[in-house]
Amino acid sequence: xxxxxxxxxxxxxxxxxxSLVRMNTVSANSNLQxxxxxxxxxxxxxxxxxxxxxxxxxxxxxxxxxGEGRPAGxxxxxxxxTVPWDGQAWTVDPLSALVQDGPEGPSLYGRGCADMKGFIxxxxxxxxxFLESDAPFALxxxxxxxxxxxxxGVRELIxxxxxAGIRPVACVVGEPTLMVPAIAHKGVYRWRCCxxxxxxxxxxxxQSVNAIEMAARVIGKVRDMAEGFEANEPRYPGFDVPFSTAxxxxxxxxxxxxxxxxxxxxxxxxxxxxxxxxxxLQREVEQYARMLEPRMQAVAPGTGxxxxxxxxxxxxxxxxxxxxxxxAQRLSGEAGTTLVAFGTEAGxxxxxxxxxxxxxxxxxxxxxxxxxxxSLAQLARCEAFVQGLATAREIA
Numbered sequence: 075x076x077x078x079x080x081x082x083x084x085x086x087x088x089x090x091x092x093s094l095v096r097m098n099t100v101s102a103n104s105n106l107q108x109x110x111x112x113x114x115x116x117x118x119x120x121x122x123x124x125x126x127x128x129x130x131x132x133x134x135x136x137x138x139x140x141g142e143g144r145p146a147g148x149x150x151x152x153x154x155x156t157v158p159w160d161g162q163a164w165t166v167d168p169l170s171a172l173v174q175d176g177p178e179g180p181s182l183y184g185r186g187c188a189d190m191k192g193f194i195x196x197x198x199x200x201x202x203x204f205l206e207s208d209a210p211f212a213l214x215x216x217x218x219x220x221x222x223x224x225x226x227g228v229r230e231l232i233x234x235x236x237x238a239g240i241r242p243v244a245c246v247v248g249e250p251t252l253m254v255p256a257i258a259h260k261g262v263y264r265w266r267c268c269x270x271x272x273x274x275x276x277x278x279x280x281q282s283v284n285a286i287e288m289a290a291r292v293i294g295k296v297r298d299m300a301e302g303f304e305a306n307e308p309r310y311p312g313f314d315v316p317f318s319t320a321x322x323x324x325x326x327x328x329x330x331x332x333x334x335x336x337x338x339x340x341x342x343x344x345x346x347x348x349x350x351x352x353x354x355l356q357r358e359v360e361q362y363a364r365m366l367e368p369r370m371q372a373v374a375p376g377t378g379x380x381x382x383x384x385x386x387x388x389x390x391x392x393x394x395x396x397x398x399x400x401x402a403q404r405l406s407g408e409a410g411t412t413l414v415a416f417g418t419e420a421g422x423x424x425x426x427x428x429x430x431x432x433x434x435x436x437x438x439x440x441x442x443x444x445x446x447x448x449s450l451a452q453l454a455r456c457e458a459f460v461q462g463l464a465t466a467r468e469i470a
């Protein structure tokens with residue numbers, strides 16, 4: 075039986091991925107260097123780009139259509155920001171875009187190479203090939219900012235796309251899935267709770283409202299909910315943790331041992347199954363907190379709880395039967411599908427009515443890690459996937 079021929083990564087594909095990795099687009103920084111690079115490359119091919127900025131115009135999204143005039147087609151979506159590497163034990167320069175042997179053979183190293191500049195670089199490198207093809211539909215490139223800190227940029231991108239009357243028929247989010255199409259992930263919702271009490275000398279506790287103790291009661295409620303999910307929630311097969319989770323990640327409060335604390339703050343998150351309403355979970359927390367307030371306010375008016383949503387990444391639920399999933403399977407050569415534990419922008423595209431699948435090169439186990447890498451073999455498979463879009467006859 076003949077050995078199947080494996081795709082080979084083009085020099086151009088590697089060069090584009092390396093160029094992007096060498097740009098420092100940690101979420102705390104601007105991403106405009108990358109956006110300008112992409113816009114100028116597309117402009118050299120005669121493609122105009124729609125740019126939407128953040129409030130300070132320090133960051134931007136890019137949306138471009140390859141094949142203007144053809145029927146709307148597939149979005150290739152990627153976020154341009156990366157997580158930082160402070161304090162991590164890297165053995166190479168995180169911005170070096172070095173190619174060297176790794177655990178999976180020759181690999182590209184650097185922050186963001188797997189998450190997800192490799193995918194974006196391949197998409198940009200293949201733009202000319204798609205434009206010169208006779209594909210019966212257009213291809214859309216969507217590059218966003220601030221995905222890593224809450225999927226903020228893509229919301230503006232989707233709103234602008236809708237306002238312009240652009241209606242893609244499907245979306246591929248190129249997060250690292252080892253090129254296996256992923257059809258679901260949990261949501262990620264985070265809140266900050268601020269507790270205002272009343273300070274007093276610790277010998278006069280009846281005249282005070284202890285913010286830390288009140289915060290602890292709500293934290294206990296969050297923990298009770300987490301235990302309830304594990305004990306009672308219907309399972310969603312395919313997830314490593316097949317039920318929703320809740321956890322508290324930060325706590326701050328108090329100024330001295332002998333002062334009843336006036337203020338406390340904690341942060342917590344829900345990672346909800348696609349079948350679970352995260353807002354309903356938050357309402358349960360807030361209702362519990364409101365039950366505590368009358369006794370607090372009987373001691374000191376103005377005491378109580380306030381809540382702020384700090385991250386809102388909707389869960390994603392696609393389907394193995396979706397046309398875009400089946401197309402992704404054909405182009406990737408994968409017979410099956412998978413679920414992923416991490417959050418992506420897929421739920422926002424799906425919420426906008428666009429059938430979506432998550433499929434990209436590399437593994438999430440390398441993302442956010444020191445010596446992040448993506449194998450050249452994975453990038454080659456991604457390149458073959460994008461090239462295949464130019465010859466696909468049906469996408470929906």
